[in-house]
Amino acid sequence: MTFDEMLATARHSAVHLEMRDTYVPDDPSFISWQGGPPYDRTERERDWHRLIGDARSRGVHVRRARVVSEPVTDYIRFEHSVTDSMNITAGESVRWLPRRQASDLALPGNDFWVFDDHLVRFGFFDGEGHYLGEELTEDPALVKLCLTAFEAIWERAVDHSEYKLV
Numbered sequence: 001m002t003f004d005e006m007l008a009t010a011r012h013s014a015v016h017l018e019m020r021d022t023y024v025p026d027d028p029s030f031i032s033w034q035g036g037p038p039y040d041r042t043e044r045e046r047d048w049h050r051l052i053g054d055a056r057s058r059g060v061h062v063r064r065a066r067v068v069s070e071p072v073t074d075y076i077r078f079e080h081s082v083t084d085s086m087n088i089t090a091g092e093s094v095r096w097l098p099r100r101q102a103s104d105l106a107l108p109g110n111d112f113w114v115f116d117d118h119l120v121r122f123g124f125f126d127g128e129g130h131y132l133g134e135e136l137t138e139d140p141a142l143v144k145l146c147l148t149a150f151e152a153i154w155e156r157a158v159d160h161s162e163y164k165l166v
Helices: 003-009 028-033 042-057 074-088 140-156
Strands: 013-018 061-068 093-098 111-115 119-125 131-137
Touching: 003 042, 003 111, 003 119, 013 140, 028 074, 042 061, 042 074, 061 074, 061 140, 074 093, 093 140, 111 140, 119 140
Parallel strands: 013 061, 061 093
Antiparallel strands: 013 111, 111 119, 119 131
């Protein structure tokens, strides 16, 4: 099942926890943001807005939490700069938590999405942030671990509109 299919079949919730400081360093949008060749993000944003908008129209609440090291990396600066146009405008709720404030929380070792409190999609990346693949599970213990971790982060995290980069 693809990510788009997982989100398309969600009925009430989709939560995403990001814990890396760098993702996909060869992303043309990131390279452009750094001063590289121009890259038009219009189609990419339109596709994401359609995907999230369809979910929201079915009543799915989409939340994203990011745990970040401070001072932040250039990639996190980039993510922060595009969050309004990419995520918030699409209908996501986004919060940020400085990594120092997560030290007493039990967190899974990888980023994840949880759909409807029963399906987890773990995402795997190499040390430089290149995407390596994913793993799906409906194991109740892993679902519970991920949901508990997400809610603990969400409770402490700062809304995107209020988070200031350090």
